[in-house]
Amino acid sequence: MTTLKDLTRVLLLTCLLPTGVMCKKDSVFVYSRLGGDTLLPCAGLVSNPDCSLVSWTFFKGGQVRFTEEVSRGKVRMDSDKSSRLSVTSNCSLTLRDLRVDDAGSYVCLQDGKSVTDVYLSLLTITSQSTITDLQPGGNLALNCVLFTYYDAGSCRSYSSVFNLSWAAADGTTLQPEDSRYELIGRSRCNITLVTNLQREDNSRKWRCQVTTEGNIRAVFLDFTSSFLFQDAPTAPTAPTPSTDVTCPVHLPISRIMLCVALPIMVIIVGVFTKRGDRRRVKTSAAGIELQEVNC
CATH class of the missing domain: 2.60.40.10 (Immunoglobulins)
Structure with missing residues (x-):
């Protein structure tokens, strides 16, 4: 059975095969x-x-x-x-x-x-780029696959009832002769789009679509390239030292006061410390003489 x-x-x-059988x-x-x-x-x-x-x-x-x-x-x-x-x-x-x-x-x-x-048949988009690639100057690679009713991702030659393509958000098909876009691994049910992102591509929609006979769009799927960085990161540059030696350096008044007062305070502390040491020496000497008299 x-x-x-x-x-x-x-x-x-076999009804799908182009044999003339209805x-x-x-x-x-x-x-x-x-x-x-x-x-x-x-x-x-x-x-x-x-x-x-x-x-x-x-x-x-x-x-x-x-x-x-x-x-x-x-x-x-x-x-x-x-x-x-x-x-x-x-x-x-x-x-x-x-x-x-x-x-x-x-x-x-x-x-x-x-x-x-x-x-x-089911339409899918997968990104082969990392999130850090989503910035001006980065490379965007998107793979669009149509999983079909017969042989997912490959499509036999008799599957002529549809066409798979990459398009702009308005549905205009991206032309392979455009030097900015590259279509690789292209087959009836598997096509990869590779492009170098530009500043105006932030929040842009990249559309993979299926059209049927009569150029009727059956289904589409969008991928939005939202940038992590608005500008490509650049190495920090060191400030250029000034070669003009005639310009005086102006310091704040508070810093000038501090620079003057600090040495004066150090001198005062040193004087008082020295005087205290002398008094202790004299006191110690007097105590020694007193002890000798008692003996």
């Missing part, structure tokens, strides 16, 4: 952001459907196996997505807090028959 189901899934996937059921491509929420529609159902006849299965690309997420209109408690899944009133599927492993194909079935194939 399991082998028959796996074979059925493989045959369904699929009668609906195919829906959904693009969302990592960590976000999404709706997986069951578009082929009639109005006011009976969700107790509906089930959902999930197929992870690159693996010849699938799991049942919803059975008879109810989320299966043994699903690893159960805490994040819910079924809507029209039997569609809501998936929250999206994770990389959620990318794949979902099939809505009614009374055991496939109605809609939903292909979910």
